[in-house]
Amino acid sequence: MSNGEINLRDLQHPDIPVPEEMQSNIAVTSLSSLYNWARSRSIWPLLFGLACCAIEMIATAASRFDLARFGMEVMRASPRQADLMIVSGTVTKKMVVPIVRLYNQMPEPKYVLAMGACASGGGPFKEGYNVVSGIDKYIPVDVYVPGCPPTPQALLYGLIALQKKIEKQSLGVGASVPWYGSGPSEEVPVPILGPDIIDPRHAEVLRKEAKKNRPTPTVAEALAELTKAESA
Numbered sequence: 001m002s003n004g005e006i007n008l009r010d011l012q013h014p015d016i017p018v019p020e021e022m023q024s025n026i027a028v029t030s031l032s033s034l035y036n037w038a039r040s041r042s043i044w045p046l047l048f049g050l051a052c053c054a055i056e057m058i059a060t061a062a063s064r065f066d067l068a069r070f071g072m073e074v075m076r077a078s079p080r081q082a083d084l085m086i087v088s089g090t091v092t093k094k095m096v097v098p099i100v101r102l103y104n105q106m107p108e109p110k111y112v113l114a115m116g117a118c119a120s121g122g123g124p125f126k127e128g129y130n131v132v133s134g135i136d137k138y139i140p141v142d143v144y145v146p147g148c149p150p151t152p153q154a155l156l157y158g159l160i161a162l163q164k165k166i167e168k169q170s171l172g173v174g175a176s177v178p179w180y181g182s183g184p185s186e187e188v189p190v191p192i193l194g195p196d197i198i199d200p201r202h203a204e205v206l207r208k209e210a211k212k213n214r215p216t217p218t219v220a221e222a223l224a225e226l227t228k229a230e231s232a
């Protein structure tokens with residue numbers, strides 16, 4: 001968090017001491033620290049909300065809580081200019097399709113924060129006919145913020161946790177920055193909405209099940225089986 005001034009002490013390398021009187025003007029640091037320091041203080045969230053949690057997200061950006069203190073106030077209306085997707089609200093089967101498509105369109109490095117019980121696991125609608133049980137079934141989530149809805153303070157805490165996560169990434173450790181110098185990453189297959197949602201990653205299992213030699217029952221047989229199951 002900053003008040004607009006650069007605090008060079010955040011950047012100081014712990015093993016290379018700089019005299020106290022010079023610390024406000026000189027920092028000896030690593031390229032990774034500088035890179036992460038800049039990124040973690042200018043995370044631009046994607047501008048969209050799904051349900052009641054979105055109202056709390058909007059409050060977080062307004063003057064009382066003021067996301068601008070974190071360099072995050074620039075909510076982008078285009079995924080191509082966004083670093084962070086805040087999934088704030090109930091993810092219905094209909095909405096998960098555009099969410100995955102928007103995620104694919106965000107440039108790397110990109111992060112996802114699941115805000116609230118619904119986005120994290122389905123919340124009060126878990127197992128509902130039209131709701132998915134957590135956005136992490138489809139896209140990778142970096143930070144989960146619990147609550148129904150989480151307060152703006154809770155969202156800020158989650159955003160600070162994300163900043164800490166970014167600060168731990170290192171350009172010298174390839175696994176921690178998979179986007180760096182390795183070309184575009186694979187897209188997440190966009191789910192297909194039919195009578196129910198279908199995740200293309202499960203296509204092989206579905207194909208195998210479909211190939212199993214099960215004779216299609218007649219309507220009378222299916223009804224008889226249903227009655228049998230209900231009376232059991």
Ligand code: SF4
Nearest residue numbers: 052053116118148149
């Ligand atoms: S977690 Fe609660 S407040 Fe947030 S979208 Fe779901 S029902 Fe609404």
